[in-house]
Amino acid sequence: MKVSIVSIGDELLIGQTINTNASWLGLELSSIGARILQVLTISDDPHQIIRAIELSESDLIIVTGGLGPTKDDRTKKVLANYFEMPLVHDATTLKHIEAFFARRNRPMLQANIDQALLPRGCEILPNQWGTAAGMWFEGKGKSLICLPGVPYEMKGIFSEEILPRLKKRFTLNALFHRTVITQGIGESFLAERIAKWEESLEQQNLSLAYLPSPGLVKLRIGSLRGSEDAALINLKMDELKTLIPEFIIGYEGDTVAGVVGELLKKFQKTVGTVESCTAGNVASSLAGISGSSDYFRGALITYQTSLKTQLLNIPATFIEQYDVVSFEVAKQMAEEGRKQLRTDYCLSTTGVMGPSKGDSQDEIGTVWVGLAGPFGSDAKRFIFGDERSRNIDMTTLAALNFLRLALVEQAHNYRK
Amino acid sequence: MKVSIVSIGDELLIGQTINTNASWLGLELSSIGARILQVLTISDDPHQIIRAIELSESDLIIVTGGLGPTKDDRTKKVLANYFEMPLVHDATTLKHIEAFFARRNRPMLQANIDQALLPRGCEILPNQWGTAAGMWFEGKGKSLICLPGVPYEMKGIFSEEILPRLKKRFTLNALFHRTVITQGIGESFLAERIAKWEESLEQQNLSLAYLPSPGLVKLRIGSLRGSEDAALINLKMDELKTLIPEFIIGYEGDTVAGVVGELLKKFQKTVGTVESCTAGNVASSLAGISGSSDYFRGALITYQTSLKTQLLNIPATFIEQYDVVSFEVAKQMAEEGRKQLRTDYCLSTTGVMGPSKGDSQDEIGTVWVGLAGPFGSDAKRFIFGDERSRNIDMTTLAALNFLRLALVEQAHNYRK
Numbered sequence: 126m127k128v129s130i131v132s133i134g135d136e137l138l139i140g141q142t143i144n145t146n147a148s149w150l151g152l153e154l155s156s157i158g159a160r161i162l163q164v165l166t167i168s169d170d171p172h173q174i175i176r177a178i179e180l181s182e183s184d185l186i187i188v189t190g191g192l193g194p195t196k197d198d199r200t201k202k203v204l205a206n207y208f209e210m211p212l213v214h215d216a217t218t219l220k221h222i223e224a225f226f227a228r229r230n231r232p233m234l235q236a237n238i239d240q241a242l243l244p245r246g247c248e249i250l251p252n253q254w255g256t257a258a259g260m261w262f263e264g265k266g267k268s269l270i271c272l273p274g275v276p277y278e279m280k281g282i283f284s285e286e287i288l289p290r291l292k293k294r295f296t297l298n299a300l301f302h303r304t305v306i307t308q309g310i311g312e313s314f315l316a317e318r319i320a321k322w323e324e325s326l327e328q329q330n331l332s333l334a335y336l337p338s339p340g341l342v343k344l345r346i347g348s349l350r351g352s353e354d355a356a357l358i359n360l361k362m363d364e365l366k367t368l369i370p371e372f373i374i375g376y377e378g379d380t381v382a383g384v385v386g387e388l389l390k391k392f393q394k395t396v397g398t399v400e401s402c403t404a405g406n407v408a409s410s411l412a413g414i415s416g417s418s419d420y421f422r423g424a425l426i427t428y429q430t431s432l433k434t435q436l437l438n439i440p441a442t443f444i445e446q447y448d449v450v451s452f453e454v455a456k457q458m459a460e461e462g463r464k465q466l467r468t469d470y471c472l473s474t475t476g477v478m479g480p481s482k483g484d485s486q487d488e489i490g491t492v493w494v495g496l497a498g499p500f501g502s503d504a505k506r507f508i509f510g511d512e513r514s515r516n517i518d519m520t521t522l523a524a525l526n527f528l529r530l531a532l533v534e535q536a537h538n539y540r541k
Numbered sequence: 542m543k544v545s546i547v548s549i550g551d552e553l554l555i556g557q558t559i560n561t562n563a564s565w566l567g568l569e570l571s572s573i574g575a576r577i578l579q580v581l582t583i584s585d586d587p588h589q590i591i592r593a594i595e596l597s598e599s600d601l602i603i604v605t606g607g608l609g610p611t612k613d614d615r616t617k618k619v620l621a622n623y624f625e626m627p628l629v630h631d632a633t634t635l636k637h638i639e640a641f642f643a644r645r646n647r648p649m650l651q652a653n654i655d656q657a658l659l660p661r662g663c664e665i666l667p668n669q670w671g672t673a674a675g676m677w678f679e680g681k682g683k684s685l686i687c688l689p690g691v692p693y694e695m696k697g698i699f700s701e702e703i704l705p706r707l708k709k710r711f712t713l714n715a716l717f718h719r720t721v722i723t724q725g726i727g728e729s730f731l732a733e734r735i736a737k738w739e740e741s742l743e744q745q746n747l748s749l750a751y752l753p754s755p756g757l758v759k760l761r762i763g764s765l766r767g768s769e770d771a772a773l774i775n776l777k778m779d780e781l782k783t784l785i786p787e788f789i790i791g792y793e794g795d796t797v798a799g800v801v802g803e804l805l806k807k808f809q810k811t812v813g814t815v816e817s818c819t820a821g822n823v824a825s826s827l828a829g830i831s832g833s834s835d836y837f838r839g840a841l842i843t844y845q846t847s848l849k850t851q852l853l854n855i856p857a858t859f860i861e862q863y864d865v866v867s868f869e870v871a872k873q874m875a876e877e878g879r880k881q882l883r884t885d886y887c888l889s890t891t892g893v894m895g896p897s898k899g900d901s902q903d904e905i906g907t908v909w910v911g912l913a914g915p916f917g918s919d920a921k922r923f924i925f926g927d928e929r930s931r932n933i934d935m936t937t938l939a940a941l942n943f944l945r946l947a948l949v950e951q952a953h954n955y956r957k
Binding site for chain 1: 556560561565567584750763827829839845896926
């Protein structure tokens with residue numbers, strides 16, 4: 126099954142909104158074996174919408190956006206015209222909208238009533254999460270599904286109404302792919318290191334994609350033949366594990382925070398953070414994992430330098446002597462945090478994120494990450510770039526990976 | 542100038558990577574008056590790439606992705622073939638790549654040397670941030686720019702090399718639009734409230750877009766005629782301010798954290814947070830604003846319930862009596878944080894984010910947000926949904942807005 130996704134909205138084109146709907150649909154559809162041929166983002170201009178439908182080379186078109194109650198939402202009318210289906214009031218949808226407003230104790234407006242105007246002849250996909258119903262059109266040799274652009278409504282209708290129908294209707298050969306997540310080796314060096322293995326993939330008609338992102342490189346092995354290659358891909362994955370064991374941190378959708386969480390749970394250890402330059406980003410990454418309250422205790426965010434003295438008892442003279450961005454201060458922060466938060470491990474961060482330099486003498490991009498644990502404490506220096514938000518993300522990743530490496534080493538020592 | 546953006550990469554289609562490059566380019570291009578006709582994401586399949594170029598209805602095509610040193614990067618070859626320009630070693634680019642590796646003290650690989658193989662006849666756009674040069678093709682009636690997919694390399698080349706050339710080459714009529722950010726009123730009610738004003742926009746051929754996102758609705762007024770409508774749009778914006786003053790929190794790219802930061806700076810007040818369910822997300826949102834070290838002092842993240850006793854001195858019996866997710870505990874957290882962090886204001890959050898219920902008796906989605914300030918302290922209850930990451934975002938926004946409203950009220954009292 127080949128699918129095209131059409132995302133409608135000027136806010137996407139002018140970059141006001143990032144197109145996360147298309148990513149989510151891409152992930153869902155490819156996990157059931159559909160092949161995403163293209164994602165097209167256009168304005169809600171009738172010419173553009175119709176051109177997108179007519180030029181499509183796929184078996185199914187999924188359109189999102191432009192179904193709201195306001196005047197700038199034109200998708201429904203354009204599709205009703207294209208498929209030559211008149212808009213008529215749908216009684217079931219109207220009842221649902223009425224109940225939706227009654228539950229919220231809010232008066233209903235004409236614009237809301239008009240959301241029950243739906244093309245006669247399309248299949249209506251109920252929306253339990255909002256007032257804009259989804260629609261499934263068949264006609265003019267096209268299969269087209271239209272969904273609201275509000276992410277949780279779109280996701281709800283897709284999961285409840287569309288997935289079951291797609292599974293019935295199309296024989297889906299899972300497009301089989303597996304992903305390895307590496308850390309600590311650049312893209313070219315990784316390629317050099319696994320060159321022979323990569324050649325062997327080509328000989329077997331498997332594809333390999335390198336996906337670099339700040340601090341990580343993902344490797345994705347894929348097959349267009351689908352699940353018949355599953356065993357072969359698994360075999361190749363095992364080979365890769367023996368080639369670069371020290372760089373593999375996880376698989377598929379794993380995140381460093383998730384991997385760290387699994388290790389902490391396994392060893393029944395707890396963690397906390399003391400953050401300056403990341404200001405809670407390491408803590409919220411750890412807590413973003415469901416079930417993290419088992420091992421993540423909390424954090425002390427000492428953003429202003431004076432709080433490092435007031436909350437962490439690090440003397441101002443000590444900070445002045447070594448600089449607030451230093452090995453010594455990072456180590457002290459982690460040690461003191463471990464005591465106050467009563468955890469097995471404590472991470473710390475202190476750095477110059479830019480664009481201004483703050484209280485440190487160091488260059489923008491300089492970061493120290495500290496770790497205190499049962500083994501003692503240590504700190505590492507990193508030099509990142511001059512883009513503030515990227516520096517915060519890179520520091521967060523470096524901190525989580527520092528802890529991950531310590532936990533892996535601990536596991537090795539246990540086994541000895 | 543009409544522009545099409547073509548993003549290449551399976552990782553985008555299958556949703557492994559979110560297409561932030563296209564959003565960034567959309568924002569940059571529309572700010573100089575270019576009109577983004579479409580964003581097309583495709584695989585690095587030669588048929589797809591060439592079809593995208595041939596079907597394009599725009600004056601300029603910008604292609605990103607597929608220029609890396611590894612074998613899965615095919616864009617350069619496909620474009621060289623299409624424009625009939627042979628790949629030859631470019632001496633300047635090779636020197637740059639050599640210097641790039643020398644500076645980093647890393648050996649150079651054949652794959653890196655081959656990145657200096659570039660189509661003879663295209664304009665080479667130097668990449669100071671990496672090893673894959675950008676390329677500007679003119680031929681077959683097409684203008685096409687190709688850039689690497691790594692975001693900061695793409696952004697660097699675009700800003701340094703492309704923007705100045707575009708400004709010289711095209712007469713750019715700024716596509717004028719302005720955006721108002723509202724909070725506290727749903728999309729339909731907003732539309733009802735400003736219906737007459739919206740009609741007056743239509744009569745003057747201005748467009749209005751509603752952009753709902755969790756907790757906010759943005760309103761964008763636009764004109765396709767460009768900057769000649771600037772004065773008219775500004776006039777309409779002033780009218781809107783008098784229609785819904787209580788719901789407008791900012792303009793254009795403003796964020797609630799940014800608006801709060803401006804207010805704190807203006808009044809020379811400081812802020813801290815005590816967070817449970819958001820685990821540092823409110824703190825890192827505040828600190829995400831450049832210059833925040835002037836007013837954001839720090840935070841106490843008491844994620845596990847026992848830390849609320851150990852760090853905040855809230856008796857365990859008190860927590861048991863009122864429930865950890867309660868008006869009383871939220872208020873106590875904010876008050877104690879204000880003392881310990883020595884700030885003028887302190888926000889607190891405690892709630893059940895899901896999917897599991899944690900230590901509270903409350904339903905998933907229940908949140909209390911507290912605020913302590915010079916006026917005393919207070920807390921508000923919110924009921925969100927059952928999606929963990931959305932609940933965290935909504936709580937963060939609710940907390941920041943609680944503080945914003947308090948600061949605005951304080952400003953009113955000052956004026957009295």
